[in-house]
Amino acid sequence: MKKIVIALMLTGTFGLSFAQSDYYNDYRRSINDVNWQSVAEDLLLSVSQTNQLNSLNDRYRDYDSWNxxxxxxxxxWREDRYNEIERILGREKxxxxxxxxxxxxxxxxxxxRNKNNDKKNKGHKNKEYKMNREKRHHH
Known part of the structure; x- marks a missing residue:
C-alpha cells in the first residue's frame, strides 16, 4: 500500500513539474522571442527604461529562481511581467x-491562449482518428 501511495505522490509531482516547466518555457519565450534592442529603438526608450526592461528580463535567470x-x-508570471512592462514603458508606449x-x-x-493550444490539437487529432476509424469500419 505504501508503494502505491508513494507512486501516486511521485506521479503528481512529476505531472506538476512538467506543467510548471511549460509555463517557464512560455516565460522564456516572452523574453527570447522579442528583440528588446529593437523595442528600445522603435519606442525611443530612455536609458533608464531600457535598463529597467533589461533588468526585468534578467530577473529570473533560471528555472529554480522563477519557480x-x-x-x-x-x-x-504573465500578468506580473506585462504589468511591469506597462509600468516601465508608460501606457502610450x-x-x-x-x-x-x-x-x-x-x-x-x-x-x-498558447497554453491551451496543445489541448485543442490533441482533442482534434483524437476526433480525426475516431472519424477515420469509423470510416474504415463502414467499408
Missing part, C-alpha cells in the same frame, strides 16, 4: 509595444 516565485501560481509585437492583443491573453 521559487511562481511555484503555487505558475500562470501569474506599451500600447505601441503590443501593436508591434503582439498584433495589438494583450500579451497575457496571447500566452493564456
Amino acid at each position: 521559487r516565485t511562481y511555484v503555487s501560481h505558475p500562470d501569474r 506599451y500600447t505601441k509595444f503590443k501593436k508591434n509585437y503582439y498584433k495589438g492583443q494583450n500579451p497575457v491573453a496571447v500566452y493564456n
Whole structure:
C-alpha cells in the first residue's frame, strides 16, 4: 500500500513539474522571442527604461529562481511581467509595444491562449482518428 501511495505522490509531482516547466518555457519565450534592442529603438526608450526592461528580463535567470516565485501560481508570471512592462514603458508606449509585437492583443491573453493550444490539437487529432476509424469500419 505504501508503494502505491508513494507512486501516486511521485506521479503528481512529476505531472506538476512538467506543467510548471511549460509555463517557464512560455516565460522564456516572452523574453527570447522579442528583440528588446529593437523595442528600445522603435519606442525611443530612455536609458533608464531600457535598463529597467533589461533588468526585468534578467530577473529570473533560471528555472529554480522563477519557480521559487511562481511555484503555487505558475500562470501569474504573465500578468506580473506585462504589468511591469506597462509600468516601465508608460501606457502610450506599451500600447505601441503590443501593436508591434503582439498584433495589438494583450500579451497575457496571447500566452493564456498558447497554453491551451496543445489541448485543442490533441482533442482534434483524437476526433480525426475516431472519424477515420469509423470510416474504415463502414467499408
